Amino acid sequence: VAAGLVLGFQTKSSLMKLSSSVDIRLEDVEDCLIYDRHGTSIPFKKLYQERKSVIIFVRNFLCYSCKEYVDDLSKIPREALENANIRLVVIGQSAHHHIEPFCSLTGYPYEIYVDPERCIYQKLGMKREEKFTDSANPSPHVKSNIFVGQMRSIWRAMTSPAFDFQGDLHQQGGAIIAGPDCQVHFSHFDMNRMDHMPINWLLQLAGVQLTLDFSDKPKIIHV
Numbered sequence: 478v479a480a481g482l483v484l485g486f487q488t489k490s491s492l493m494k495l496s497s498s499v500d501i502r503l504e505d506v507e508d509c510l511i512y513d514r515h516g517t518s519i520p521f522k523k524l525y526q527e528r529k530s531v532i533i534f535v536r537n538f539l540c541y542s543c544k545e546y547v548d549d550l551s552k553i554p555r556e557a558l559e560n561a562n563i564r565l566v567v568i569g570q571s572a573h574h575h576i577e578p579f580c581s582l583t584g585y586p587y588e589i590y591v592d593p594e595r596c597i598y599q600k601l602g603m604k605r606e607e608k609f610t611d612s613a614n615p616s617p618h619v620k621s622n623i624f625v626g627q628m629r630s631i632w633r634a635m636t637s638p639a640f641d642f643q644g645d646l647h648q649q650g651g652a653i654i655a656g657p658d659c660q661v662h663f664s665h666f667d668m669n670r671m672d673h674m675p676i677n678w679l680l681q682l683a684g685v686q687l688t689l690d691f692s693d694k695p696k697i698i699h700v
Contacts, residue, residue, distance in 0.1 A: 484597030503659045509596035514576035525656030530564040539581045542619045542670040550620045550692045551584040557687040570644040604649040607669040616671045
């Protein structure tokens with residue numbers, strides 16, 4: 478059975494519980510500035526004022542697990558988002574000039590901004606150190622093992638035109654579903670680099686009628 482379909486069937490009751498786990502105030506961060514790939518700033522509230530948005534905060538653009546998570550975000554069909562009237566946004570915490578290379582690397586076609594001062598990360602209370610637990614489920618979106626993933630991250634840092642770590646290495650990310658206005662429908666703050674909210678869960682919570690298979694296993698075609 479495809480990994481994406483397993484997620485879809487296993488989590489019906491879990492989604493009901495998750496949808497009530499909202500404990501953040503967007504009023505605290507609505508005026509924080511975020512920047513697009515050209516360095517143009519907008520207030521954070523512009524992302525969710527008019528319609529519901531799925532907003533993903535990544536650790537940093539060099540993080541291999543974040544890169545592979547965004548690889549999978551790029552596979553979401555635009556038509557599915559448009560039919561549900563959902564806005565999909567990724568936010569990083571690097572300088573804005575790292576956005577374009579990151580999008581080229583991942584093929585991510587939707588909106589992306591940066592919060593270089595980590596204003597939103599800090600005010601919402603996102604974690605700044607990693608915490609691992611035995612009960613944690615591995616991310617279905619990270620295919621690389623930690624050694625290979627970290628080697629790829631180091632290589633990208635070394636070959637980047639501007640050598641830096643593209644964000645605070647200790648900062649963790651998260652995901653929220655918000656809007657219209659200041660309604661918060663769901664929030665999740667990552668405990669560590671592997672603690673991403675599964676994309677199929679996010680889509681279902683946001684009202685997108687779609688279940689995707691994100692596994693990298695070869696597909697068997699019956700003829």
